[in-house]
Amino acid sequence: MEKSYEPKEVEKHWYEFWEKEELFAASELSDKKSYSIVIPPPNVTGVLHMGHALNVTMQDILCRYRRLRGDNVLWMPGTDHAGIATQNVVEKKLTAENTNRHELGRKKFIEAVWEWRNQYGSAIINQLKRLGASCDWKLERFTMDEGLSIAVRKVFVQLYNEDLIYRGNYIINWCHRCHTALADLEVEYEEIEGHLYHIRYPFPDGSDGIIVATTRPETMLGDSGVAVNPDDKRYQDIKSSSVILPILNRQIPIITDTYVDMSFGTGALKVTPAHDPNDFEIGKRHGLPEIKVIDDNGKMTSDAGKFEGLDRFECRKAVIKALKEDGLLIKVEPIKHNVGHCYRCKTIIEPNLSKQWFVKVKPLAEKAIEAVKNKSTRIVPEMWTNTYYDWMNNIRDWCISRQIWWGHQIPAWTCEKCQNLVVAMESPSICPCCGSNSLVQETDVLDTWFSSALWPFSTMGWPEETKLLKTFYPTSVLVTGFDILFFWVARMMMMGLHFMNDVPFKDVYVHALVRDEDGKKMSKSKGNVIDPLSIIDKYGTDSFRMTLAVFAAQGRDIKMSEKRVEGYRHFVNKFWNAARFALMHLTENHSELKFESMSLPDKWILTRLKNVTDIVSDAIDSYRFNDAASTLYKFVWHELCDWYLEAIKPCLYGNKGEKKKEAALSVLQRVFHDVLILLHPFIPFVTEEIWHKLPGTEGSIMKAVFPADVNDFESLLCDLASEPMMDIVMEVITGIRNVRGEMNIAPSVSLHVILHSDNDFLGSIVSNNEDIIINLAGLKSFASGKPGIRPKKAATTVIGDAVIYILLEDVIDFAKEKERLEKELAKLKNEISGLIKKLNNEDFLKKAPDDVVEKVKDKHNLALAKQQKIISNLEKIKSIEEE
């Protein structure tokens, strides 16, 4: 074995091995318990980022763990066709080739997208593999696949027939750059420094009129009214029922509506039903005309009069100029306000009147709320439940049509002759209404999230009644970031319940975001993105995964930096070397535990192993990945390496006889065997590599059995008394080392140590394990016995009931020793005074539970005894000095 772990070749080798051996494959039918996860499908245009890395690592930990526990695991992989993003990518490519999609035409363009997808679409999948993802790749799905497309059609048609999908002219969010409608969710609001323009709308008789305030003066061209609050005293006495719209000189009505906020601006609101969602509602209430002045390209329409053809922002300037000239611009004040931007391209979106398709979500949402309320689906951590309810309760209809070409074309046809609308699975040949054969399909496609919403069952073959569905639906857990809780999770809940009559997943584990070192969100524009692949290249996948797992505490974002990963590379390397050491001695199989000849450290480490096994499985079961990972870290480094391996070295070198050696070897093998399995979900590559070198193993570690599931484990291995006993041995050793350190005695100097104690239990433990103490404390000799004559020139330390004398014939520095003891005494006195305060408190004695009181009393007695011993040691020094 290499002196340091080199991940590159190991990772490549074992990943290929796993795939070749089909170790990731799920069984369609099996007697085993089913466990299933569908991957949140990354965009087909995507490049692996930290979010994916965390998300996939967690799912992989769960899947590998469940396999080790004997479950039939399905981890369903795939990608999402990402309508707008993918279309953008391909359009860019076309531009570079000096053409565009309109020149190509719809059919050719779609072909071009498929070509692109076939060429580049597996990039993200290959990157997931670098993370060690154990998805069943044979089942890989894509939202535009034929099967998934049939599912989409079926859902659309059924929802339409159930009146849960409708088409209509409504105000929607329009992105001029992407040239499509967006759902409300796809608009990101950002605070912007803008201006609030106060504009006078004169009365028809030319008198003062009403002053309105707006941040988008260009929309005034589409105004069809001015609204004031009916309770607003300022406007009670107005005689006129209308005003004149400046520039266009249209007469528009003054209406009253309680929506208007009297405290904002002048309390008068210009109403533009075609370009503002609220105005749209007001317009509907008052029957105002909807005048569209900005077209789908961001240019002014003919209704904008002389501004026709002008860009919307150019028009704003022109309108202001015109108003100024007419003396109708009263004032301009700076204002901070939220402006919506397209989540894909950051263009300022324009609320626009448009004919679109919508899903009526209320009825679907009710079932989705109920499913969480009655715990059919559990959201972890629980704090997200409220956010989920909140959103679900205030949900608005979902605009699902997109004016792009790449996606699932809406299965609706209009008869050119009679205008009849047909929604059907298959393209109809004649109009069922008038028999005409000139039917034209709707050109819009569906929102990508519409198909993602079906992911948990469409990937398993729905609408067919497949074995996969029977075995694996509903899925066990969905692992995702909170940023798509609404986009995706909520919608899957609605669709799953509606079409499968069951929740899509029993648990939703919502994990945190990965941020940069300073806690900022990683983004390309900020330039603070850390590329997971470069981290993997540099430190290895296992180190990276371990880092993610250790920092994945519930409810807190992860601040990622290379330095962190470096720390966990050290861990992987430490483990590698521990294994290297073990394997140097494990030259043959020692799978049978030799319980009779075990030493204390043998029994101790097995007990600790059992304990750690329980903690780790508990933690993974409840999605506390950080607890599981750090428990293993501590166990491997600070118990296995720091104590156990060091303690058994004399045995392994044969200094303690063949039987002891055999026992130690058997324990060593067992501990490595089990700890490899425990670690495998976190660091799959290095554990597989070592597994194959460890005697007594066969095949892949992926087929191993989790230690907690082995029968008789507890009775076979655990000796609970070994923990307190080993604690004493470790304390004695640490005590001696401590003196050595504080007295500045070089490690090369070996010492004589004498231990005095009245306590027979302690005495026997110490004498039974003196070889370990000698070895680990670096001693020349160690003697223990009942208190007797004190050695003269010795430094002392107190452990429990024992006084330890470290003989320092030539090197003792009494001043230093005195200082040391006094320092310790001061610490102890502090502790004692705290304990006394408690014990003097009658309420404490009366009300605190007995075991707590006992504990405090014990501690107090122990501290007193220790104090006594230190004081006498100090006196001894003084008397020696006086001699």
Add this chain to the structure above:
RNA sequence: AGGCGCGUAGCUCAGGGGGAGAGCGCUACCCUGACACGGUAGAAGUCGUUGGUUCAAAUCCAAUCGCGCCUACCA
């Protein structure tokens, strides 16, 4: 505006009513036959602030300050 979360060692964070913890960093010593990506020891914290509940509060409650995020139709 409403909701959620977070303030614990220099840094990054665990913990969550009865002993303040880890990793990194720092200091000292050590290339001891797995590992210098290492070992041993050490220094370091009024657990944001103020009240309350309790025999007991870093932990529960209330308020307050600071930070972050999410949701919302303020023109």
